[in-house]
Amino acid sequence: MAIVHATDQTFEKEILKGAVLVDFWAAWCGPCKMIAPVLEEVDAEIGDEVKVVKVDVDNNQVTASQYQIMSIPSLLLFIDGELKAKTAGFMPKEDLIDFIRQY
Template sequence: MTIVHATDNSFPQDIEKGLVLVDFWATWCGPCKMIAPVLEELDAEMSETVKIVKVDVDANQATASQFGIMSIPTLLIFKDGQPVDKVVGFQPKEALVQLVQKNA
């Protein structure tokens, strides 16, 4: 599966089924750039378990404000459309694997 780039309009459909890891990010954010390749690795290794969705907070402010995103990167885990977990800031791959496994 490839990483989905969601918009305010597509977001509800992007998270409605299964386990979804959402990365709230922006182009100017240094830690967001650092976490991007980590998410690509995670997608390559765990696409059977989790879908990865990215939301650019500058372009999709309604979705970012709906979930109270105050700092980025913020990663939310959704299960069947409901938020179940959250981490803020850069996370190493091992931490993200554990986060996904904990909520799977």
Template sequence: MAITHATDQTFKAETGSGTVLVDFWAPWCGPCKMIAPVLEELDQELGEKVKIVKVDVDENPETAGQFGIMSIPTLLVLKEGEVVDKVVGFSPKEALAGVLAKHI
């Protein structure tokens, strides 16, 4: 599965079903750039089990505000549209895979 980019308008449709890892990020954020290849690897390994959605907080302030995003990167795990887990800041792949494993 490919990583999807969601906007304020498409967020609900993109994250409403299944297990979704949402990456709140911005192009100027250093740790966000560091986590991007980690998310690519997780996407390759987890395939159909987890959908990965990126939300640019600068372009989509409504969605970021709705979830109270104060620092980036913030990763939320949603299950059927409900937040079930949260990771703030850079995390290594093994740590993120562990968080996701609890929900798939």
């Protein structure tokens, strides 16, 4: 499955079904740039288990505000539209996969 870039308008539709990992990020954020290739690896490795969605906080402030994103990158895990877990900061691939598979 390919990584999806969601907007304020498309966000709700993207998180409704199955397991969805949402990355709240910004182009100017160093740790966001570090985690981007990790998210691509996660998508390649377990994309059949979890959909990866990216939300640019600068361009989608309504959604970022709705989920009280205070630091980036923030990773939120949704199962069938329900927020199950939230973490912030860089995470190695193995830790990120463990984080996802807890739920």
